[in-house]
Amino acid sequence: MQASNGFAQNGASAASNGTAAPENGHQDRENGIEATSNTKANEEIVRLIGQYLKNEGLSKTCDALMSESKCRLDHPAAAKFRQQVMDGDWTKADHHLQELKTMLGPENSIVEMKFLILEQKYLEYLEDSRVLDALHVLRNELTPLQHNTQRVHQLSSFMMCSSTEELLEKTKWAGKGLRSRTTLMDKLQSYLPPTVMLPPNRLNVLLNQALELQTIRCTHHYTSIDVALNNSSLLVDHCCPVADFPMHTVQAKAKGKRKAEPLKKGPLRKMWLCFPQASD
Numbered sequence: 510m511q512a513s514n515g516f517a518q519n520g521a522s523a524a525s526n527g528t529a530a531p532e533n534g535h536q537d538r539e540n541g542i543e544a545t546s547n548t549k550a551n552e553e554i555v556r557l558i559g560q561y562l563k564n565e566g567l568s569k570t571c572d573a574l575m576s577e578s579k580c581r582l583d584h585p586a587a588a589k590f591r592q593q594v595m596d597g598d599w600t601k602a603d604h605h606l607q608e609l610k611t612m613l614g615p616e617n618s619i620v621e622m623k624f625l626i627l628e629q630k631y632l633e634y635l636e637d638s639r640v641l642d643a644l645h646v647l648r649n650e651l652t653p654l655q656h657n658t659q660r661v662h663q664l665s666s667f668m669m670c671s672s673t674e675e676l677l678e679k680t681k682w683a684g685k686g687l688r689s690r691t692t693l694m695d696k697l698q699s700y701l702p703p704t705v706m707l708p709p710n711r712l713n714v715l716l717n718q719a720l721e722l723q724t725i726r727c728t729h730h731y732t733s734i735d736v737a738l739n740n741s742s743l744l745v746d747h748c749c750p751v752a753d754f755p756m757h758t759v760q761a762k763a764k765g766k767r768k769a770e771p772l773k774k775g776p777l778r779k780m781w782l783c784f785p786q787a788s789d
């Protein structure tokens with residue numbers, strides 16, 4: 510598979526003049542642009558699957574997939590950056606952040622990203638009772654950024670916490686470790702272009718969007734439960750059975766009772782809006 514965003518490991522160029530034979534089985538394509546377009550889509554699908562596998566802890570399978578497809582999950586600098594954040598190696602994370610600076614696009618959020626990293630570093634020092642180190646981060650690293658001063662003041666107040674429990678309660682922070690660093694990484698990822706690093710849980714987001722669209726298209730949608738990945742099948746489109754659709758009145762609104770909640774989505778909402786609503 511050829512990459513279209515420069516992340517292919519072999520650096521080979523995609524067929525562009527209609528004479529080169531694509532490697533992905535589309536030998537019948539005569540138009541080089543069409544072949545390139547499909548290659549880009551294929552590469553993105555592979556990256557989405559790779560991210561899902563990695564999130565599920567199947568790193569070796571992800572590596573094999575990337576190797577065989579000649580794709581890269583993330584830009585090498587971004588991959589290193591993620592590893593340093595997850596390892597809590599803040600000095601190296603900052604170094605790799607500088608490498609990513611040129612890839613951040615017009616809305617350069619380097620200061621905000623640096624702030625988020627230093628915030629985590631500061632809180633981890635506090636949890637470890639390394640008060641002097643925490644104070645150093647606050648005075649010499651966070652404050653000079655001149656960014657989100659209100660939050661800096663709030664962070665300084667956490668120094669007064671007398672125990673880890675009190676610190677976690679006041680900060681609403683998960684504490685030093687995988688969970689809080691994953692949350693941090695999710696925030697940082699939102700500032701990186703998708704060509705550099707995929708947004709968090711991208712495949713799940715897309716699948717949930719697909720389910721939401723199926724719900725809107727469901728002609729007899731009749732459930733108050735949100736259709737989501739944890740209660741639906743992806744193997745067939747969502748469709749409420751016609752037999753379950755209410756055909757008879759089961760409840761009447763009595764005078765003085767609380768007004769019934771309108772339907773939020775689905776075709777029944779249109780019907781709801783057609784009915785005159787009795788005033789209390």
Ligand SMILES: [Zn+2]
Pocket residue numbers: 724727729730731732747748749
């Ligand atoms: Zn339905």
